[in-house]
Amino acid sequence: MSALARVRFWLVVFVVGLVLSGVTAFPLEWESGVLARVLHAVPWSPEPLVAWIDRVHAGLVAAPDFLAYGTDWLAFAHLVIAVAFWGPLRDPVRNVWVVQFGMIACAAIIPLALIAGPVRGIPWWWLLIDMSFGVVGVIPLIFAHRAIRELAKRPTDTLAAVA
Numbered sequence: 709m710s711a712l713a714r715v716r717f718w719l720v721v722f723v724v725g726l727v728l729s730g731v732t733a734f735p736l737e738w739e740s741g742v743l744a745r746v747l748h749a750v751p752w753s754p755e756p757l758v759a760w761i762d763r764v765h766a767g768l769v770a771a772p773d774f775l776a777y778g779t780d781w782l783a784f785a786h787l788v789i790a791v792a793f794w795g796p797l798r799d800p801v802r803n804v805w806v807v808q809f810g811m812i813a814c815a816a817i818i819p820l821a822l823i824a825g826p827v828r829g830i831p832w833w834w835l836l837i838d839m840s841f842g843v844v845g846v847i848p849l850i851f852a853h854r855a856i857r858e859l860a861k862r863p864t865d866t867l868a869a870v871a
Contacts (some may be wrong), residue, residue, distance in 0.1 A: 711856075711858040712800070714852070714855040715796070715800045715856055715859065716800075718851040719793055722793065722810065722845065722849055722852070723790045723797075725844075725845060725848075726789055727787060727790050730783045730785070731783065731787075732783075733779050733783035734779075736768055737765070737768040740765035741765055741769075743765075744758075747761055756833070760831055760834060789813075792809075793806060796852070800856045800859060801859050804856050807852055807856060808853070810849045811846055811849045814841075814842040814845045814846035815846065817842030818842055821835045821838040822839075825838065
């Protein structure tokens with residue numbers, strides 16, 4: 709597989725993850741209800757997880773609509789960030805900064821979770837789940853960045869021929 713094909717593959721993987729993460733932030737009340745019902749139906753579900761999901765679902769049900777509107781903006785932000793990756797998909801070398809921005813954002817998830825999580829009373833094991841988005845998200849960006857560096861070493865006329 710060529711370096712350009714690898715860049716595009718890994719960026720598409722990352723963008724699909726962003727879009728899925730964004731789209732699933734819209735129906736949080738419904739999703740948390742489904743998850744709570746599933747966890748209650750599975751006899752070996754860990755009690756702390758069941759209690760946490762029940763608390764989250766109850767909070768989402770009780771929350772005023774304007775708070776749900778905030779998560780709509782969170783979802784929108786994911787979708788807009790995904791659109792930003794159109795630049796590196798078209799011209800990875802020129803738009804490598806978008807990939808670097810994504811890598812920085814993935815790294816920034818960890819201190820945010822470690823600071824805001826305890827302030828908000830989030831269980832430590834849930835913080836690990838939140839931080840995993842940054843850890844998992846950076847992987848395709850690292851592979852894409854390596855392939856972009858490979859592309860950048862090529863003469864300009866070679867890049868035009870493969871695009």
